[in-house]
Amino acid sequence: MAINIQMPALSPTMEEGSLAKWLVKEGDTVKSGDLLAEIETDKATMEFEAVDEGVITSILVAEGTDGVKVGTVIATLTVEGEEAEAPAAKAAPAKAEAPKADTPAKAEAAPAPKADPVPAKASTDSGDRVKASPLARRLAQASGLDLASVQGSGPNGRIVKADLEGAKPAAAAPAASPASAPAPAAAPIVAQDYGIPHEAVKLSNMxxxxxxxxxxxxxxxxxxxxxxxxxxxxxxxxxxxxxxxxxxxxxxxxxxxxxxxxxxxxxxxxxxxxxxxxxxxxxxxxxxxxxxxxxxxxxxxxxxxxxxxxxxxxxxxxxxxxxxxxxxxxxxxxxxxxxxxxxxxxxxxxxxxxxxxxxxxxxxxxxxxxxxxxxxxxxxxxxxxxxxxxxxxxxxxxxxxxxxxxxxxxxxxxxxxxxxxxxx
Structure with a gap:
C-alpha cells in the first residue's frame, strides 16, 4: 500500500510552513536519507529527507504552496512491486470528498421551505461571520447593504454578486455593522493603492x-x-x-x-x-x-x-x-x-x-x-x-x-x- 509523506514539524513550535521546492518528481525512486523537498518555516528554509524507500507515486502539494499544516499529506510513496495500488490510493480522496460535497447541498435543501432566517444562519462561518465573496462584501459595504439580510445562492450558501441585485439597504444595517467587524477591515486593504502604480509582493512566512x-x-x-x-x-x-x-x-x-x-x-x-x-x-x-x-x-x-x-x-x-x-x-x-x-x-x-x-x-x-x-x-x-x-x-x-x-x-x-x- 502507499506510504503517506506528511508535512514535517521542523521545529517544536512549527504549525505550518511553505513547500518551497520539490527535489524529486513523480516516478523517482528514493531511499532513506535522500532529500525530498525544501521546507520554508518562519525563520529558515530547511531540507526534508526521506525516511522510507520506494517510488514517489504522487505529489499532492505543489511547490510554492504556503500555509501547509504540519501533518498534511504532501506526497505518496510505494515500495517496489506495489505500484499498482497507487491509482487507488490517489483516487481515494476524490471518492471521499464526493459525499462531503453533496452533504451541504442536501442540508440547505431541507431548510429552504422554512422561514428566511434559517438560510441566513446557514450562510455564516463558525465565528458568526456572514459567508460572502470578497467582491460581494465590497459591493455591500459601498451600497450600505446588510449582508445578514441577504440569502446566498453560492456554494454552501455563500453570498455572491448576483445575490445583491435588487437588495435594499436595511434599516438595521448601522446596528449590525459593529457585529461584522471583519467587513470594514477589508475596505482599506482594497483601497490603499488609490490607483497608484505598484507591485503586490507576497509576504514570506518570516x-x-x-x-x-x-x-x-x-x-x-x-x-x-x-x-x-x-x-x-x-x-x-x-x-x-x-x-x-x-x-x-x-x-x-x-x-x-x-x-x-x-x-x-x-x-x-x-x-x-x-x-x-x-x-x-x-x-x-x-x-x-x-x-x-x-x-x-x-x-x-x-x-x-x-x-x-x-x-x-x-x-x-x-x-x-x-x-x-x-x-x-x-x-x-x-x-x-x-x-x-x-x-x-x-x-x-x-x-x-x-x-x-x-x-x-x-x-x-x-x-x-x-x-x-x-x-x-x-x-x-x-x-x-x-x-x-x-x-x-x-x-x-x-x-x-x-x-x-x-x-x-x-x-x-x-x-x-x-x-x-x-x-x-
Whole structure:
C-alpha cells in the first residue's frame, strides 16, 4: 500500500510552513536519507529527507504552496512491486470528498421551505461571520447593504454578486455593522493603492511571523526605555590590541562582539533584568544567552550566543560569524535562533545615532546600539572630544522595574568604558 509523506514539524513550535521546492518528481525512486523537498518555516528554509524507500507515486502539494499544516499529506510513496495500488490510493480522496460535497447541498435543501432566517444562519462561518465573496462584501459595504439580510445562492450558501441585485439597504444595517467587524477591515486593504502604480509582493512566512510577533509585543508588553551615552575610546583601543594578538588565529573582533560580552556580563551582575514574565510567575535565568539581531534578505533573525557571559570574546566572535553566515543562507537549526534571555540590536553601522528597539517576546529586554561618533564630551572636568555612542535598553515593565533597568544600563556603561573588567 502507499506510504503517506506528511508535512514535517521542523521545529517544536512549527504549525505550518511553505513547500518551497520539490527535489524529486513523480516516478523517482528514493531511499532513506535522500532529500525530498525544501521546507520554508518562519525563520529558515530547511531540507526534508526521506525516511522510507520506494517510488514517489504522487505529489499532492505543489511547490510554492504556503500555509501547509504540519501533518498534511504532501506526497505518496510505494515500495517496489506495489505500484499498482497507487491509482487507488490517489483516487481515494476524490471518492471521499464526493459525499462531503453533496452533504451541504442536501442540508440547505431541507431548510429552504422554512422561514428566511434559517438560510441566513446557514450562510455564516463558525465565528458568526456572514459567508460572502470578497467582491460581494465590497459591493455591500459601498451600497450600505446588510449582508445578514441577504440569502446566498453560492456554494454552501455563500453570498455572491448576483445575490445583491435588487437588495435594499436595511434599516438595521448601522446596528449590525459593529457585529461584522471583519467587513470594514477589508475596505482599506482594497483601497490603499488609490490607483497608484505598484507591485503586490507576497509576504514570506518570516515576514508574517515578524509582523505578528512585533504587533503582539507592542500591544501586550508595556515597554520602558532607558538611554545612556557611553564613551568608546578604551574599548576601541582594547579591540585593536586584541586583534593584533589574535591575527595569527584568524580571529578579528568586531565592536559588536565586545558589546555582546558586555551585555551578558551586565545581566549576570544585575540578575533582576535577566528575567522573563510568565503570567503569575517570573523566570529568573542563571546564565545569559544573547540573541543578536541579524538582517537577512527575508527579514530579521536572532541567532543566539549561548552562555555568552562565560565565553571569551574570541569564541563569541567565531560563533557569531558562523551563525550570521548560516542565518543569511537560511541554514540555522531551530535551537540556534529560538530562546535567548535578552537581545542586542546594533544599527550603528548604518549611522543611526539612537533608536528604541521592540522587545523580542517572551524576552524581558533588548539593548539597542547606536553609532559611535566623535562628540563634545567632558573628559577630566574639561570639555574635549571623545568617541561616544548612545545605547537604549527596552524593558518589559511587567517583569523589570525602572530602577533595575537603570542598574543594568549603568553596569553596561561601566563595562564598555572599562572593558578589561569584563575580560577578567
Amino acid at each position: 515576514r508574517k511571523t515578524i509582523a505578528r510577533r512585533l504587533t503582539e509585543s507592542k500591544q501586550t508588553v508595556p515597554h520602558i526605555y532607558l538611554t545612556v551615552d557611553i564613551r568608546l575610546d578604551k574599548l576601541l583601543k582594547l579591540r585593536g590590541e586584541l586583534n593584533a594578538g589574535l591575527e595569527s588565529r584568524g580571529v578579528k573582533l568586531s565592536v559588536n562582539d565586545l558589546l555582546i560580552k558586555a551585555l551578558a556580563v551586565s545581566l549576570l551582575q544585575v540578575p533582576e533584568c535577566n528575567v522573563q514574565f510568565a503570567g503569575d510567575t517570573l523566570l529568573k535565568f542563571q546564565r545569559a544567552d544573547i540573541s543578536v539581531a541579524v538582517s537577512i534578505p527575508a527579514g530579521l533573525i536572532t541567532p543566539i550566543i549561548v552562555d555568552a557571559g562565560s565565553k571569551g570574546v574570541a569564541t563569541i566572535s567565531t560563533e557569531m560569524k558562523d551563525l550570521a553566515t548560516r542565518a543569511k543562507d537560511g541554514k540555522l537549526m531551530p535551537e540556534e535562533y529560538q530562546g535567548g534571555t535578552a537581545s542586542l540590536s546594533n544599527m550603528g553601522m548604518f549611522g543611526i545615532k539612537q533608536f528604541e528597539a521592540v522587545i523580542n517576546p517572551p524576552q524581558g529586554m533588548i539593548m539597542a546600539i547606536g553609532a559611535g561618533e566623535k562628540r563634545p564630551y567632558i573628559v577630566d572636568d574639561a570639555l574635549g572630544v571623545a568617541t561616544v555612542m548612545s545605547a537604549t535598553g527596552s524593558f518589559d515593565h511587567r517583569a523589570i522595574d525602572g530602577a533595575d533597568g537603570a542598574q543594568l544600563m549603568k553596569a553596561f556603561k561601566e563595562l564598555v568604558e572599562n572593558p578589561l573588567a569584563m575580560l577578567a
